[in-house]
Each structure stands twice: as structure tokens, then as C-alpha cells.
Amino acid sequence: MLGKGLLQGLAVTAKNLVGSYHDPARYVTQEYPEVQPKLPEAYRNFPFLVSETADDPMGTLRCVACQICEKECPPQCIYIEKSKDKKPDANGKLQIYPAVFAIDTAVCMSCQICVEVCPFDAIKMDQEFAIAATDRFDGLLLNREQLAKPNAYYHQIHPTEASEVDARLAAERRAAEEKARLAAAAKAAAPKAAAPTAAAAPGVPAASASPGSIPPPGPPPSSS
Amino acid sequence: MILAAAPASPADAWLERAPVLLRDALTGWLPDALRPWVAALLSIATILGVFGLLFAYMTLAERKILGRIQNRPGPNRTGPFGLLQPFADAIKALTKEDIVPRAADQVLHFLAPVVLVALSLIGLAVIPFGRNLVAVEMEASVLYFFAAGAATELAIFMAGWASRNKYSLLAAMRALAQLISYEVPLLLSVVPVIVVAGSLSTTDIVAAQGGWAAGLWPHWHALTPWGFSAFAVFMVAALAESNRSPFDLPEAESELIAGHLTEYSGFKYALFFMAEYLGMAALSAMAVTLFLGGWQAPLAVLEFIPSYAWFGVKLLLLLLGFIWIRATFPRLRIDQLTRLSWKFLVPLALVNLINGGVWAATADWTGAAAVVRWFISALGVVVPFIFLARSLSAGYGPRTYRYASP
Numbered sequence: 001m002l003g004k005g006l007l008q009g010l011a012v013t014a015k016n017l018v019g020s021y022h023d024p025a026r027y028v029t030q031e032y033p034e035v036q037p038k039l040p041e042a043y044r045n046f047p048f049l050v051s052e053t054a055d056d057p058m059g060t061l062r063c064v065a066c067q068i069c070e071k072e073c074p075p076q077c078i079y080i081e082k083s084k085d086k087k088p089d090a091n092g093k094l095q096i097y098p099a100v101f102a103i104d105t106a107v108c109m110s111c112q113i114c115v116e117v118c119p120f121d122a123i124k125m126d127q128e129f130a131i132a133a134t135d136r137f138d139g140l141l142l143n144r145e146q147l148a149k150p151n152a153y154y155h156q157i158h159p160t161e162a163s164e165v166d167a168r169l170a171a172e173r174r175a176a177e178e179k180a181r182l183a184a185a186a187k188a189a190a191p192k193a194a195a196p197t198a199a200a201a202p203g204v205p206a207a208s209a210s211p212g213s214i215p216p217p218g219p220p221p222s223s224s
Numbered sequence: 225m226i227l228a229a230a231p232a233s234p235a236d237a238w239l240e241r242a243p244v245l246l247r248d249a250l251t252g253w254l255p256d257a258l259r260p261w262v263a264a265l266l267s268i269a270t271i272l273g274v275f276g277l278l279f280a281y282m283t284l285a286e287r288k289i290l291g292r293i294q295n296r297p298g299p300n301r302t303g304p305f306g307l308l309q310p311f312a313d314a315i316k317a318l319t320k321e322d323i324v325p326r327a328a329d330q331v332l333h334f335l336a337p338v339v340l341v342a343l344s345l346i347g348l349a350v351i352p353f354g355r356n357l358v359a360v361e362m363e364a365s366v367l368y369f370f371a372a373g374a375a376t377e378l379a380i381f382m383a384g385w386a387s388r389n390k391y392s393l394l395a396a397m398r399a400l401a402q403l404i405s406y407e408v409p410l411l412l413s414v415v416p417v418i419v420v421a422g423s424l425s426t427t428d429i430v431a432a433q434g435g436w437a438a439g440l441w442p443h444w445h446a447l448t449p450w451g452f453s454a455f456a457v458f459m460v461a462a463l464a465e466s467n468r469s470p471f472d473l474p475e476a477e478s479e480l481i482a483g484h485l486t487e488y489s490g491f492k493y494a495l496f497f498m499a500e501y502l503g504m505a506a507l508s509a510m511a512v513t514l515f516l517g518g519w520q521a522p523l524a525v526l527e528f529i530p531s532y533a534w535f536g537v538k539l540l541l542l543l544l545g546f547i548w549i550r551a552t553f554p555r556l557r558i559d560q561l562t563r564l565s566w567k568f569l570v571p572l573a574l575v576n577l578i579n580g581g582v583w584a585a586t587a588d589w590t591g592a593a594a595v596v597r598w599f600i601s602a603l604g605v606v607v608p609f610i611f612l613a614r615s616l617s618a619g620y621g622p623r624t625y626r627y628a629s630p
């Protein structure tokens with residue numbers, strides 16, 4: 001019947017008009033500057049540098065200025081200068097650190113490649129999108145101070161990913177400590193009894209399970 | 225028909241007579257020779273002021289309602305609830321550069337928007353906005369109104385032609401096709417009203433719709449079967465005449481840039497919009513006058529509300545209907561547009577002409593005969609509608625979408 005579809009259409013729009021006054025599902029607009037958007041966890045735009053603590057961001061940057069990200073960045077928008085000296089990182093190990101670390105956000109294309117190649121989980125993607133500046137050169141060139149954000153912030157914006165990273169880092173740290181402990185123990189045991197390798201048995205299975213383990217006659221297993 | 229129990233007839237109420245009293249107070253001190261002239265000027269100023277403001281706030285209402293229908297708030301930053309938006313728009317339009325293409329016909333290019341607004345406005349002169357509130361009392365005011373309305377399309381063609389731009393010209397051709405297609409059903413749908421009311425004067429037509437059947441059912445033309453059909457045809461044709469969606473082909477943004485508006489900027493562009501809304505308001509006002517009882521109240525007990533308020537309410541409802549329709553329907557193609565007019569609206573209006581004639585001839589049937597009269601009239605609407613709708617949609621069965629079905 002002619003007109004049925006027309007009336008149905010009118011009903012749809014009328015429902016929307018009335019519904020927009022009481023039904024949130026029919027009034028989905030968020031008025032941006034007043035209401036900040038709830039960004040999905042996977043949202044990303046520009047990278048930031050992870051520091052362990054909020055009080056001393058420059059001292060606890062995870063970045064060791066290995067410059068992998070600088071080389072991999074497709075549009076070449078990362079600029080790093082290595083430090084001459086070394087500083088203890090969060091684990092107390094002496095590391096070089098980036099004296100200059102700058103990202104030109106005018107050029108960055110948010111590809112996240114820098115994040116993927118970083119072996120130290122030192123660079124992650126941020127969600128801060130309101131970075132408009134009146135000067136497109138200096139205003140959009142973020143330096144190390146502007147880029148550094150604490151790990152807590154990373155947890156805030158990408159909780160799942162950050163927990164994974166933390167768990168992995170903790171596991172690595174534990175493994176390293178274990179290894180160091182074993183190495184120390186092996187070193188201590190070696191001079192005492194050279195022949196009965198079984199003396200070091202408690203620790204050995206882990207080492208001998210790995211395919212590259214050294215055959216028994218050799219020196220005690222050590223990574224160095 | 226007016227309630228006998230009422231202490232005084234509603235025509236004597238103070239509020240009802242306020243506009244006339246005000247006019248008399250303003251012109252009373254003038255010499256007799258000048259008085260009608262000043263009174264005419266006053267009514268012109270009033271119409272300009274009221275419809276200018278109506279235009280301003282219609283644009284806002286339209287944007288707000290469209291927004292709400294599309295799940296967004298619409299303009300709400302300029303002033304409380306965006307109420308100052310029309311003025312911001314006006315300032316923007318006024319301060320914009322006025323660009324005239326070098327190849328354009330300078331005179332016609334300038335004249336087109338002016339003529340369009342003028343022609344859209346003069347139709348309002350014969351609308352009775354309330355009891356005794358009509359700017360120009362005329363014997364053939366309905367004829368005058370439609371003559372002025374038809375001339376607006378000429379102004380649109382002028383704009384398209386003078387721009388010397390292929391899109392503008394195409395749009396102008398479309399406008400003419402649309403004019404010829406829809407002027408016919410528009411006028412045909414009005415004829416039965418004239419037949420039944422027996423007059424071409426808008427004042428008489430409103431007067432003929434006064435009173436209530438059984439004290440409840442107003443004698444409005446739209447509330448009779450033939451009148452309803454005529455009203456529907458009139459509104460569809462009015463949509464097309466005022467170039468409103470879904471018949472906004474002359475300015476189809478997605479196909480013709482902005483049609484005849486392509487080469488217009490700044491205030492001239494705003495004038496075109498003003499003309500569109502004024503034309504829409506004028507046609508709605510005419511629809512109210514012809515079919516919805518003009519300034520008559522819907523119930524006798526509601527007569528204490530002044531007549532011009534009733535007129536305003538009905539006018540606003542129709543204008544909201546225009547917006548609602550704009551928010552709902554997609555634009556027609558030019559062949560669908562002319563097809564709808566010639567194969568559906570014109571025959572429907574022609575049949576309705578006979579229907580209205582029968583209604584007028586049986587005006588003295590009462591009692592059981594009145595029921596028969598209603599029945600005949602209803603039959604005269606429903607049967608042709610069904611047959612015409614069948615023939616219109618023949619061969620256009622429901623489409624099946626291979627990939628997009630829900």
C-alpha cells in the first residue's frame with residue numbers, strides 16, 4: 001500500500017526525536033570539551049617514554065638509548081643522543097641513558113613500530129590527543145621531559161598491556177636474579193669439588209634442560 | 225454557532241481586538257486621508273517583523289529538531305540553548321564577501337534573490353491571521369496568492385540563468401519542471417475548497433469553516449473526506465513548491481553543488497534561504513486558511529484564546545511537519561518527481577474535484593442522509609487512492625537486497 005513505508009519512516013524519526021530527550025541510547029552525542037571521551041583501551045596516537053617513578057622521571061627512564069627505535073621509525077621522527085656517562089637504572093644497574101630524546105609529533109604517523117622494536121619496554125603509545133600547538137615546529141617537537149610519563153600512567157591508559165609488561169619484566173628480573181645467584185653459587189662450588197658435578201645438582205637441571213647446555217666435563221655452566 | 229451562554233461573543237474579547245485597537249491607537253491621530261496608508265504600512269511592518277523572526281527561529285528549530293532526530297543536540301553554544309544562533313548566522317551572512325561571477329548577468333544576478341523574497345512575501349498579504357486581521361481584503365485573494373507563489377519559480381530560474389554556471393542552469397531547469405508538475409495538483413486541490421465555500425476570498429473561506437458539528441467536530445475542510453484528500457495533495461505539492469526535501473531537486477546539494485545557489489554568497493545566499501522559509505510559511509498559512517479552519521478555535525470552549533494565537537499554533541504545527549518530513553525522506557529523482565505528480569497527485573486531485581462538487585451539491589442533506597453523504601465522500605477518496613497507488617507502484621515491487629538485508 002502506498003504510504004505505509006512513508007508512515008513507518010515518520011514513526012522512526014519521531015521516535016528518535018522524542019527518545020533523544022529521555023533515552024540515552026537515542027542521544028549518543030558527547031559534548032567534547034565538557035565531557036571528555038572515554039577512549040577505548042587500544043586507542044593510541046603518539047609514543048611516550050616510560051619512567052619507573054613519577055618523582056624522578058629523568059632518573060628512572062627505562063630507555064637505554066640503544067637507538068633501535070630511532071633506526072626503525074619509518075618517517076624518521078625520533079632523534080636520540082646518547083649520554084656520555086652512565087646512570088643506575090631502576091634495577092640499580094649502570095646504563096647509558098638518552099641525553100636527548102625527541103619525537104616530532106608533526107611527523108609521527110602513530111604506527112607503533114618504535115614500541116614493537118624496543119627491547120626494554122621503554123616506549124609505549126600514549127592516548128593524549130589534544131596536543132595542538134600554535135607553532136608547528138617547536139610546539140610539536142616533544143622532548144624527553146615532555147615524553148616521560150610514569151609507569152603508573154601507563155597502567156592507567158592501557159591496563160591489560162601494562163600488567164603484561166610488568167609481569168614479563170618481573171619474570172625477567174627474577175630469572176636474571178636466579179641466574180646471578182646460580183652463577184655465584186656455581187663459582188663458590190667450583191673450587192671446592194671439581195669432580196662431583198652432582199654437588200651442584202639442585203640448580204643444574206634447569207641449565208641442562210636447555211638445549212645449549214654444556215657437556216659435563218667442561219667448566220661449570222655459566223652464561224659468561 | 226457561537227456559544228450562546230457566553231457573556232459576550234469572543235469577537236469582543238479584549239485580547240481578540242488588541243491588534244486592531246493598537247492599530248487604531250497608532251493611526252487615530254492622523255488625518256482621515258492618511259490613515260489607511262499608515263495602517264497598510266503598519267501591517268506590512270508587522271508581517272515583515274513577525275515572519276522575519278519566524279524565519280530566524282525556524283532555522284534554529286529546524287537545526288535543533290534535525291539534530292535531535294539524528295541523535296545529536298543541534299546548535300547550543302550561542303546563547304542559552306543556542307537561542308542567539310540566528311543572529312550569529314545573520315552577522316556571518318552580512319559580513320561575508322559578496323562574490324558575483326564575472327560572466328554572470330550582473331543585473332539579473334542581483335535581482336533574483338530580491339525578487340524571490342519579495343514574491344514570497346506578497347502572498348502573506350491576503351492571509352487572514354485572525355479575526356479582522358488581514359492586510360489586504362480582496363475578492364480573489366486565493367487566485368492572487370497562487371499567482372504570486374508561481375512567480376517565485378521564475379525568480380529561481382532567473383538566479384540559475386544569470387549565474388552562467390552549468391549547475392545553476394541545470395537546477396533552474398529542474399525548478400521549472402517541478403513548477404509545472406506541482407502547480408497543477410496544488411491548484412486542483414484548492415478548487416474543491418472554493419467550490420464548497422463558494423468564494424475566492426480567504427476571509428470567506430475561513431468564515432465558511434466556522435462552527436462545530438454536534439458541538440465537537442469543527443467544520444474544517446481537512447476534517448471531511450474530500451477535504452482531507454485535498455489537504456494531503458496540497459501539502460505534498462506545497463513541499464514541492466517550496467523546494468523542500470524530499471523535493472529539493474533544484475538545490476540538490478549532492479548532485480548540483482547547491483543548484484541555483486551555487487554562485488551566490490553572503491547576504492544574497494541568506495536571502496534565498498529566507499525566501500525558502502517565507503514560501504514555506506506562506507504555503508502553510510494558506511493550508512491553514514483553506515483546510516484547517518484558519519483562525520477558528522478547534523473547540524467552542526477554547527474560543528477565549530485569541531484567534532491569531534490559534535492561527536499561529538496551526539501554522540507552527542504545519543511548519544514542524546515540514547521539518548519532520550525533511551528529516552525522514554530521501555530526495556526523489558526527477559523522473560520519480562514528475563511521475564508522482566502527473567500519475568498520482570493530478571488524477572487524485574481531479575477525482576477529488578468531483579468529490580468536492582458532490583459534497584457542495586449535497587450540502588442540505590441532514591440526518592441519515594448526512595451519513596450517506598460522508599460515506600460517498602469517503603468512498604470517493606479511498607477508492608481512487610487505492611487504484612492510483614496500485615498503478616503508481618506497479619512494476620516497482622518491494623526490492624530485495626542481496627547483501628544488505630537486515
Ligand code: SF4
Nearest residue numbers: 073108109111112114
Ligand atoms: S609511532 Fe611510528 S612514526 Fe611514531 S615515533 Fe614510533 S615508529 Fe616513529
Ligand code: SF4
Nearest residue numbers: 063064066067069118
Ligand atoms: S626507546 Fe627503546 S628502542 Fe628506543 S632507544 Fe630507548 S630503549 Fe632503545
